[in-house]
Amino acid sequence: MCVGVITVDTIALVDKYPLEDERVIAQEIMRAGGGPAAVAAVTLSRLGLKSAIVGTIGDDEDGREVIRIFHKEGVDTSGISIGTTATAGSVIVASKEHSARAISTRQPMVQAPANTAAMKLIANAQWVHVDHVGATRFSELGISRGVGPQISFDAGYGVESFDPITVDLFVPTDRQMALRYPGIDLAIALENDSLKAGNTVVATQGSAGSAGFSPETGLVSAPGFSVEVTSTLGAGDVFHGALVAQLIQGHSLQESMHRANAVAALSCRGLDGQSMIPTTPELDAYLEAH
Numbered sequence: 001m002c003v004g005v006i007t008v009d010t011i012a013l014v015d016k017y018p019l020e021d022e023r024v025i026a027q028e029i030m031r032a033g034g035g036p037a038a039v040a041a042v043t044l045s046r047l048g049l050k051s052a053i054v055g056t057i058g059d060d061e062d063g064r065e066v067i068r069i070f071h072k073e074g075v076d077t078s079g080i081s082i083g084t085t086a087t088a089g090s091v092i093v094a095s096k097e098h099s100a101r102a103i104s105t106r107q108p109m110v111q112a113p114a115n116t117a118a119m120k121l122i123a124n125a126q127w128v129h130v131d132h133v134g135a136t137r138f139s140e141l142g143i144s145r146g147v148g149p150q151i152s153f154d155a156g157y158g159v160e161s162f163d164p165i166t167v168d169l170f171v172p173t174d175r176q177m178a179l180r181y182p183g184i185d186l187a188i189a190l191e192n193d194s195l196k197a198g199n200t201v202v203a204t205q206g207s208a209g210s211a212g213f214s215p216e217t218g219l220v221s222a223p224g225f226s227v228e229v230t231s232t233l234g235a236g237d238v239f240h241g242a243l244v245a246q247l248i249q250g251h252s253l254q255e256s257m258h259r260a261n262a263v264a265a266l267s268c269r270g271l272d273g274q275s276m277i278p279t280t281p282e283l284d285a286y287l288e289a290h
Contacts, residue, residue, distance in 0.1 A: 001054065001127065003141065004132070005037055005055065007038065008033060008088075008089045009031065010031050013026060014093060017093060017095050017097075032069075033274055034090060034274075036132070036156060036237045038066075039237035040131075043237070044245050045073050045074045046278065047246075048249075048279070053070060057080055057088075058083055062087035063082070069274075078118075079121050081118070084112070091104045114141055122149065126248065128150070129244055132158065153171065159172055164196070164201060165196070167199060170193060173204050174205045174206075177189045187219050190203060190219065209221065209222050210222050227269055231272070233273050235268050235273070239263070266283070
């Protein structure tokens with residue numbers, strides 16, 4: 001069960017970012033589904049898990065496009081609510097020169113109340129994965145660590161003062177960990193959060209891979225994979241969904257990180273965050289070849 005942001009994105013691939021008042025020619029322009037929780041839900045489904053999404057869309061064409069995308073990917077949409085504002089969306093420029101992207105986003109200011117189907121899905125879920133918006137809805141949705149599903153948090157934004165004891169799996173970026181623990185080595189920061197909360201903490205490190213700590217495993221790490229990158233858009237969101245998928249499928253923490261690193265890397269072959277996410281057979285074949 002994934003809870004959080006759902007968007008429809010317009011993405012342009014350029015050689016370099018335009019300067020002020022400059023026009024550049026895009027190599028490719030496409031529209032695709034996005035949002036941290038939404039991309040994670042698609043990733044889970046691609047990797048063979050039964051997944052569903054809870055979030056808000058508008059009563060508009062973008063909202064209907066969202067539903068079409070999820071249905072194509074096999075993601076349960078019965079927990080989606082219709083809000084009073086337009087469906088969230090982003091305009092994204094991906095630069096090949098910098099292997100980076102610039103994002104201008106429109107998001108609904110208020111999430112619509114969860115419907116009955118959403119509450120039932122959450123109650124029956126094995127895991128609930130939330131992004132920065134989903135994490136604000138714990139009380140409304142009756143989500144609490146230790147009661148019902150395990151909780152995974154995509155801690156990509158503003159988590160300097162977040163208390164990781166509220167989740168079972170805390171996954172910030174290495175940059176977020178540096179803000180939480182200024183001047184402290186990443187390994188020590190991971191250990192501190194994990195032992196304090198009694199949970200698993202994994203930090204994403206971009207192309208360098210990931211590092212994690214749990215009371216059971218201690219510190220573990222997994223290197224990244226080198227692929228021909230079209231865009232890094234959504235790679236972190238893909239990693240989060242893939243990590244949860246591997247843990248559910250019974251892999252150790254280190255192997256789950258290793259496999260999730262590969263899934264995220266392979267997703268970077270596409271301009272959007274979803275089109276090149278591999279299936280489990282595709283992932284296994286890639287790992288066997290590398």
